[in-house]
Amino acid sequence: MSRYIPNREEHRRRMLDEIGVDSFEDLLKPIPDEYMLKGELSLPPALSELELQRDMAVITSRDTGADHICFLGGGAYDHFVPSAIDHILLRSEFFTAYTPYQAEVSQGTLHAIFEYQTMISRLTGMEMANASVYDGATAAAEACLMALRVTRKNRILIAGSMNPRWARVIRTYLDREGFEINEIPFLENGLLDLDAASSLTEGGAAALLVQYPDYFGLIQDIEPMAELIHSAGGLLIAAADPVALPLLRSPGDAGADIVVGEGQSMGLPLSYGGPFAGFMSSKLKYARKMPGRIIGRTVDRAGETGYVLTLQTREQHIRREKATSNICTNQALMALANAVYLSLTGEQGFREISTQCFQKSHYLYSGLIGIEGVEPVFGNTPFFREFTLRFPVSSVEILQKLAEMSILAGLPLQELGEGVMLITATEKRTKEEMDAYINAVASICDVEVSR
Amino acid sequence: MKTVFSMSSSGRMGVSLPALDVPPSAELPEGLERESGSIGLPEVTEGQVMRHFIELSNANHHVDKGMYPLGSCTMKYNPRQNEDIARMPGLAGLHPLSPDAMAQGTLELMHRLSGYLCEITGFEAITLQPAAGAQGEFCGLMLITSYHRDRGEGHRNEVLMPDSAHGTNPATSTLAGCKVIGVSSNDRGEVDPEDLRRKVGPNTAAFMLTNPNTLGLFESKIGELTSIVHEAGGLNYMDGANMNALLGVARPGDMGFDVCHLNLHKTFGTPHGGGGPGSGPVACISDLERYLPDSIVSKDSDGRYFLQKPDRSFGRLLAFHGNVGVLYRAYAYIRTLGADGLCEVTENALINANYLKEKLKGIFELPFDDGPCMHEFVLSGDRQLEKGVKTLDIAKRLLDYGFHAPTIYFPLIVHEAMMIEPTETEGIEDLDSFIAAMESIAREVEEKPHLVTDAPVNTPVLRLDEVAAVKELCIVEPRVEE
Numbered sequence: 001m002s003r004y005i006p007n008r009e010e011h012r013r014r015m016l017d018e019i020g021v022d023s024f025e026d027l028l029k030p031i032p033d034e035y036m037l038k039g040e041l042s043l044p045p046a047l048s049e050l051e052l053q054r055d056m057a058v059i060t061s062r063d064t065g066a067d068h069i070c071f072l073g074g075g076a077y078d079h080f081v082p083s084a085i086d087h088i089l090l091r092s093e094f095f096t097a098y099t100p101y102q103a104e105v106s107q108g109t110l111h112a113i114f115e116y117q118t119m120i121s122r123l124t125g126m127e128m129a130n131a132s133v134y135d136g137a138t139a140a141a142e143a144c145l146m147a148l149r150v151t152r153k154n155r156i157l158i159a160g161s162m163n164p165r166w167a168r169v170i171r172t173y174l175d176r177e178g179f180e181i182n183e184i185p186f187l188e189n190g191l192l193d194l195d196a197a198s199s200l201t202e203g204g205a206a207a208l209l210v211q212y213p214d215y216f217g218l219i220q221d222i223e224p225m226a227e228l229i230h231s232a233g234g235l236l237i238a239a240a241d242p243v244a245l246p247l248l249r250s251p252g253d254a255g256a257d258i259v260v261g262e263g264q265s266m267g268l269p270l271s272y273g274g275p276f277a278g279f280m281s282s283k284l285k286y287a288r289k290m291p292g293r294i295i296g297r298t299v300d301r302a303g304e305t306g307y308v309l310t311l312q313t314r315e316q317h318i319r320r321e322k323a324t325s326n327i328c329t330n331q332a333l334m335a336l337a338n339a340v341y342l343s344l345t346g347e348q349g350f351r352e353i354s355t356q357c358f359q360k361s362h363y364l365y366s367g368l369i370g371i372e373g374v375e376p377v378f379g380n381t382p383f384f385r386e387f388t389l390r391f392p393v394s395s396v397e398i399l400q401k402l403a404e405m406s407i408l409a410g411l412p413l414q415e416l417g418e419g420v421m422l423i424t425a426t427e428k429r430t431k432e433e434m435d436a437y438i439n440a441v442a443s444i445c446d447v448e449v450s451r
Numbered sequence: 452m453k454t455v456f457s458m459s460s461s462g463r464m465g466v467s468l469p470a471l472d473v474p475p476s477a478e479l480p481e482g483l484e485r486e487s488g489s490i491g492l493p494e495v496t497e498g499q500v501m502r503h504f505i506e507l508s509n510a511n512h513h514v515d516k517g518m519y520p521l522g523s524c525t526m527k528y529n530p531r532q533n534e535d536i537a538r539m540p541g542l543a544g545l546h547p548l549s550p551d552a553m554a555q556g557t558l559e560l561m562h563r564l565s566g567y568l569c570e571i572t573g574f575e576a577i578t579l580q581p582a583a584g585a586q587g588e589f590c591g592l593m594l595i596t597s598y599h600r601d602r603g604e605g606h607r608n609e610v611l612m613p614d615s616a617h618g619t620n621p622a623t624s625t626l627a628g629c630k631v632i633g634v635s636s637n638d639r640g641e642v643d644p645e646d647l648r649r650k651v652g653p654n655t656a657a658f659m660l661t662n663p664n665t666l667g668l669f670e671s672k673i674g675e676l677t678s679i680v681h682e683a684g685g686l687n688y689m690d691g692a693n694m695n696a697l698l699g700v701a702r703p704g705d706m707g708f709d710v711c712h713l714n715l716h717k718t719f720g721t722p723h724g725g726g727g728p729g730s731g732p733v734a735c736i737s738d739l740e741r742y743l744p745d746s747i748v749s750k751d752s753d754g755r756y757f758l759q760k761p762d763r764s765f766g767r768l769l770a771f772h773g774n775v776g777v778l779y780r781a782y783a784y785i786r787t788l789g790a791d792g793l794c795e796v797t798e799n800a801l802i803n804a805n806y807l808k809e810k811l812k813g814i815f816e817l818p819f820d821d822g823p824c825m826h827e828f829v830l831s832g833d834r835q836l837e838k839g840v841k842t843l844d845i846a847k848r849l850l851d852y853g854f855h856a857p858t859i860y861f862p863l864i865v866h867e868a869m870m871i872e873p874t875e876t877e878g879i880e881d882l883d884s885f886i887a888a889m890e891s892i893a894r895e896v897e898e899k900p901h902l903v904t905d906a907p908v909n910t911p912v913l914r915l916d917e918v919a920a921v922k923e924l925c926i927v928e929p930r931v932e933e
Contacts, residue, residue: 002787002788002792002795002796004527004528004530004720004788004875004876005795005796005799005875005876006876006877006878006879006880006881007799007802007803007875007878007879011878011879012798012799012802014879015802015803015805015806015879016802018806018809018810019802019805019806019809019823020809021805021823024798024801024802026823027801027802027805027823028700028801029822029823030668030669030671030822030823030825031669031671031700031701032671032673032674034674035673035674035701035705035706036700036701037699037700037701037702037705040699040790040791040794041570041571041698041699041790041793041794042570042790043567043570043571043785043789043790043793044786044789045789046786046787046788046789046791046792047786047787047789049532049787052532052536052783052786052787053532053536055786056536056539056783057539059541059556059557059559059560060539060540060541060542060556060557061541061556062541062555062556062559063541063542063544063545063549063553063554063555063556063557064552064553064555065545065546065549065550065553065554066540066541066542066543066544066545066549066553067540067544068549068553070546072546072548072549074548075547075548075770075771076546076547076548076770076771078544078546080468082465082466082497084465084497084500084501086538087501088501088504088505088508090534091504091505091508092513092514092515092516093508093509093511093513093515093516094508094511094513094724094725095513095529095534095722095723095724095725096513096514096515096529096722096723097511097512097513097514097723097724097725098519098521098524098526098723098725098726098855099723099725099726099727100725100726102512102846102847102850102855102856103912103915103917104847104850104907104910104911104912104913104914104915105510105511105512105850105855105907105910105911106510106511106512106725107452107507107510107511107911107912108507108508108509108510108511108725109507109511109725109726111452111454111507111510112504112507113725114454114926114927114928115454115455115456115928117926117927118454118456118927118928119492121927122490122491122492122927122930123490123492127927128926128927129926129927131726132727134582134583134586134728134768134769135582135769135770135771136770137767137769137770138582138586138768138769145626163770165767165770165771166770168766168767169766169767169768169769169770171766172593172744172765172766172767172768173626175593175628175765175766176627176628177628219479219480219483221480221482221483245485245490246485246490247479247484247485248479248483248484248485249482249483249484249485250485262770269538269543269544269776270543270544270545270546270547271537271542271543271545271775271776272542272545272546272547272549272554272557272771272772272775273547273769273770273771273772273773273775274547274582274728274769274771274772274773274774274775274776274777275582275727275728275774275775275776275777276770276771277728284924287924287926293726294926295926296920296921296924296925296926297920297925297926298915298916298917298919298920298923298925299915299916299919300912300913300914300915300916301905301913301914301916302913304912304913305452306912306915307915308915308917308920310917310920310921310924310926311921311924312917315618316585316618316619316621316622317618317619317861318618319618319622320618320621320622320631321621321622321624321625321631322625323618323621323622323625325622325626326585326586326588326589326619326622326623326625326626327583327585327586328583328584328585328618328619329582329583329584329585329714329716329723329726329727329728329729330583330726330727330728331582331724331727331728332724332725332726332727332728333722333724333725333726333727333728334724334727334728336504336724336725339455340500340504342492342493343455343465343492343493343495343500343503343504344465344466344497344500345464345465345466345492346459346463346464346465346466346492346493346494346495347488347490347491347492347493347494348462348464348488348494349464349465349466349468350490350492351487351490352468353468355471355475356468356471358477358479359471359473359474359475359476359477360471360473362476362477363473363474363476366476382479382480382483399550403553408546408549408553411548427468430469430472431472431473434473
């Protein structure tokens with residue numbers, strides 16, 4: 001007898017009488033007998049709330065990584081999440097509501113997402129934003145498809161310094177006949193090879209997709225890329241890290257046409273990678289080619305301001321096979337979290353968080369490259385929050401030794417060689433934690449040198 | 452209602468941070484710096500933020516306020532314990548690139564959930580990665596096209612589906628590079644096997660079907676339909692949006708389907724969040740397992756869990772492993788109900804739907820009335836249209852009575868459609884209130900139709916002008932120039 005089901009035997013009896021059948025089994029008559037499940041589902045026995053709590057406590061205690069000091073990034077970041085956000089997300093009015101198709105009883109969600117769209121547009125330097133897609137990687141993939149629609153060309157150029165997981169999602173979404181993807185190589189200093197990019201744009205391309213800052217944390221001026229791709233008749237898509245944007249020139253200002261990114265850094269817990277939220281913003285002239293839901297402001301019959309889902313003729317429930325995307329359910333609650341986060345941190349707080357990430361990652365970087373044998377992989381190229389180092393010992397050794405101190409040291413980048421790691425320091429990391437990291441690496445490397 | 456931007460005053464802040472504890476020695480490269488104070492984010496206090504968003508929240512309908520009879524959306528109660536479970540520190544603080552050895556708890560949970568969902572659907576393999584039903588559909592079609600390609604039949608690019616299909620089905624087919632071929636429904640509202648037989652052929656990649664279909668009817672010829680497709684060399688995909696009708700009763704894997712997605716945010720009680728996040732795991736037959744997106748959770752002989760890329764994986768759908776927080780909630784839901792509880796879900800969902808259908812069919816037209824429905828049914832507002840009242844008006848009037856509207860104008864094969872799904876978490880008293888509201892509205896249509904066409908009037912705003920929203924497009928707050 002489930003605590004979620006109000007009807008008891010007497011109610012069911014009364015309802016079956018009204019329906020005019022003898023039993024529940026009579027309602028199953030449309031199902032041919034051969035397809036009826038014989039016997040019971042083989043599932044573990046039901047647990048009470050208390051038993052389930054105990055079960056979950058045991059399971060989640062095995063997630064030892066969750067209480068480590070996190071220097072791991074690569075697309076998900078350990079930022080501070082203010083308490084107020086979850087208090088708003090836990091309002092039934094928001095989290096148990098459906099998609100706002102009935103606008104008159106969904107003004108809360110619609111109004112909040114309108115504000116989210118505004119904040120994202122301002123942050124990226126664009127003129128509009130949609131109401132979110134699944135994550136940053138699918139936002140980038142959808143942006144590529146959008147550029148293919150806008151330009152009616154069939155080729156996309158992707159920076160080689162793109163997050164490889166994102167690149168794989170993009171390749172999956174574009175894996176069909178008629179589309180081509182070319183990769184732009186990067187130089188020894190990690191910056192994109194503009195000569196190679198220039199020759200790749202010959203013959204025209206729908207878009208150039210660049211990450212800003214890139215997968216290795218490197219900051220590159222994207223304006224030259226905007227000029228290159230525009231002269232080839234294509235669009236510049238910037239996959240931007242929102243936390244860097246309070247400090248960095250906005251992608252829109254640098255000439256980007258579409259700006260996408262991952263919203264996890266703006267108030268969402270790590271949650272082993274989801275739910276996160278992808279944001280998508282663009283110039284207003286591409287609004288009709290944008291995938292996903294868009295909230296618009298309008299008036300009601302009395303002339304009062306209100307909000308509705310708009311430009312719906314782009315979407316799957318109206319256009320079906322001609323829709324701009326198949327997306328229906330998005331990450332609305334996560335977009336709401338982003339809006340609350342940006343409201344709480346605001347103009348000054350968000351810049352302060354960005355500054356602290358920038359300064360702290362440089363402190364850690366300086367301490368580590370001061371150790372004999374530890375080298376930056378990309379020379380003096382400027383970076384934000386995340387950097388790439390080559391250690392004189394294996395990544396495995398670094399990871400293991402630091403794990404003993406409850407530190408998640410970073411992400412090994414095997415593809416760049418043995419001992420190469422991507423290391424992140426957010427505003428949450430303290431000087432003490434970073435000094436412990438530096439001292440541990442120093443002692444590992446010292447032992448190595450004396451060996 | 453005011454916007455948060457209008458409450459902004461320079462110098463206010465809603466967050467406090469520790470002082471920077473390292474020397475601020477690093478400098479940004481010249482020319483790439485953004486001017487301080489130039490973004491246009493609001494400056495408000497924490498209290499103002501709370502008041503603002505709580506005021507907004509009060510303008511929402513939601514499951515804890517009242518019924519959502521939305522067909523094909525399965526708006527059931529969202530258990531509170533599941534919210535707490537998804538927020539346990541073991542998950543919330545776990546980085547997705549943590550070494551497998553440090554994520555054994557979450558990996559075990561994902562492994563267990565995979566097993567439960569395979570058992571419920573009758574399949575051998577599964578991915579938990581898709582973020583929503585539509586992405587599950589994309590995943591399913593990628594599995595199917597990869598399979599054909601590997602067998603030297605990469606030319607198979609036609610996806611068949613009935614005219615009653617969800618909009619995501621044709622949109623997904625396009626995304627997967629396939630062509631949509633429509634199949635007719637017969638006068639009983641089911642797929643016409645003869646038409647399917649005419650439409651299959653050497654180019655058939657897949658047949659996509661929602662079962663029970665979007666009229667709430669079980670496809671009684673399902674075995675024949677799936678056989679027709681198999682004989683033509685195609686594979687069968689089930690859109691599992693309506694799985695709430697089948698828990699513990701029948702399994703897609705036993706009906707000749709080869710792939711099926713589930714909507715955890717429908718069938719398994721996870722919240723809709725005002726439009727997301729969802730989760731759309733895809734279960735399949737063992738022949739398709741090797742094409743699943745990387746990575747899937749496996750267990751080694753020592754009982755350790757690890758992530759593994761299937762050998763012929765078609766790619767990735769998300770940067771990481773799926774909406775794992777949603778998976779936690781679904782796990783908790785299944786553990787709470789067990790096999791008996793899941794059967795009880797379906798039993799009550801079906802009885803509730805048939806009760807509503809029986810009570811409402813005298814008042815509204817019921818175009819497909821051939822025995823019991825499953826978990827939902829579709830009425831037509833044609834009789835009311837004769838009085839000049841559209842289904843849209845009826846939907847808006849329901850808002851005045853404190854109910855959400857049904858799914859309207861879908862499926863497309865029913866004129867002035869109202870698709871109603873009560874779910875099992877509504878009790879007989881709730882259903883009777885809904886019936887009374889529908890009866891009352893039907894009377895208003897006869898006696899005072901303007902009450903219906905003027906609706907809603909008891910809502911935070913009156914009927915909104917969607918045409919004006921498109922014409923005078925305003926999708927961001929304009930900046931106030933200083």
